[in-house]
Amino acid sequence: MTQALTDAQLVARCRAGDEAAWRELVERFSRYVYAISVQGFRLPEHDAEDVFQEVFTRAYTHLDRLRDDTALRPWIAQLTRNLCLDRLRDSSRMQPASDEELESGGIDEALAAIDDALTVHEELAQLGEPCAELLDRFFARDESYKTIGEELDLPPGTIASRLSRCLAKLRQRLEGRNTASNTSGGR
Amino acid sequence: MSAHSWNEERLAELLALLKPPPQGWVEAAAQLPALRAMLEDLVARAERDAEFRAALVADLEAALAREGVEPTRRVLDELRARLETD
Numbered sequence: 625m626t627q628a629l630t631d632a633q634l635v636a637r638c639r640a641g642d643e644a645a646w647r648e649l650v651e652r653f654s655r656y657v658y659a660i661s662v663q664g665f666r667l668p669e670h671d672a673e674d675v676f677q678e679v680f681t682r683a684y685t686h687l688d689r690l691r692d693d694t695a696l697r698p699w700i701a702q703l704t705r706n707l708c709l710d711r712l713r714d715s716s717r718m719q720p721a722s723d724e725e726l727e728s729g730g731i732d733e734a735l736a737a738i739d740d741a742l743t744v745h746e747e748l749a750q751l752g753e754p755c756a757e758l759l760d761r762f763f764a765r766d767e768s769y770k771t772i773g774e775e776l777d778l779p780p781g782t783i784a785s786r787l788s789r790c791l792a793k794l795r796q797r798l799e800g801r802n803t804a805s806n807t808s809g810g811r
Numbered sequence: 812m813s814a815h816s817w818n819e820e821r822l823a824e825l826l827a828l829l830k831p832p833p834q835g836w837v838e839a840a841a842q843l844p845a846l847r848a849m850l851e852d853l854v855a856r857a858e859r860d861a862e863f864r865a866a867l868v869a870d871l872e873a874a875l876a877r878e879g880v881e882p883t884r885r886v887l888d889e890l891r892a893r894l895e896t897d
Contacts, residue, residue, distance in 0.1 A: 643844045650840045659828055672832075673836055676832060677839060738828055741829045
């Protein structure tokens with residue numbers, strides 16, 4: 625789960641036709657796109673799948689239109705948001721709704737939380753093993769102590785304390801990131 | 812991004828927000844470049860060879876299967892659109 629390339633480097637490699645870089649881009653943003661459509665806009669799974677594939681199809685097709693390579697993340701977020709809204713408009717044809725109504729229900733708050741979640745996920749990737757996998761399996765994949773213990777060859781009785789230590793390490797990294805960001809005047 | 816005071820409870824909530832999508836979705840998106848190249852090749856062959864084009868138009872699903880491509884709705888729609896415009 626290392627993040628060796630920056631988003632801008634990844635975009636440059638994708639533009640050059642590097643298929644491995646494209647795969648990395650998809651894997652880097654797959655959870656983000658999925659969360660925006662399912663958690664943010666509450667799309668049903670079949671609509672979320674269409675949005676998911678369309679986001680990456682458009683990203684692949686229009687990558688040359690991205691004016692600032694460091695803005696990959698907000699660009700993908702905007703693509704996803706627009707496609708989700710299109711879906712909601714299509715599904716509300718029988719009962720027309722305004723954009724304000726479609727976007728009501730705390731979507732902005734949900735999207736802000738998802739954005740924070742991606743920041744945490746990026747930092748998680750830098751945390752290294754076993755913490756990154758342990759935290760991901762327990763919190764994101766909803767795996768039990770028993771399953772995690774079997775998969776990672778850890779005594780189940782030690783997992784709670786490991787999770788706690790790993791969360792504390794993650795928090796330290798994020799606080800360090802905030803400090804660095806404040807010192808440099810933000811990213 | 813707003814300033815944060817991270818705490819473990821909040822971190823746990825945020826970690827739980829980014830669940831993995833079904834692996835098949837990710838795999839399909841990751842294979843877009845290869846799929847695009849294959850579709851380009853099929854369309855180019857259809858432009859060069861009228862017989863091949865007729866067979867392709869007559870049964871897209873079978874043609875894709877012969878090329879080793881799963882004929883999903885998305886792939887069929889795209890190929891159909893490409894053949895109509897070319």
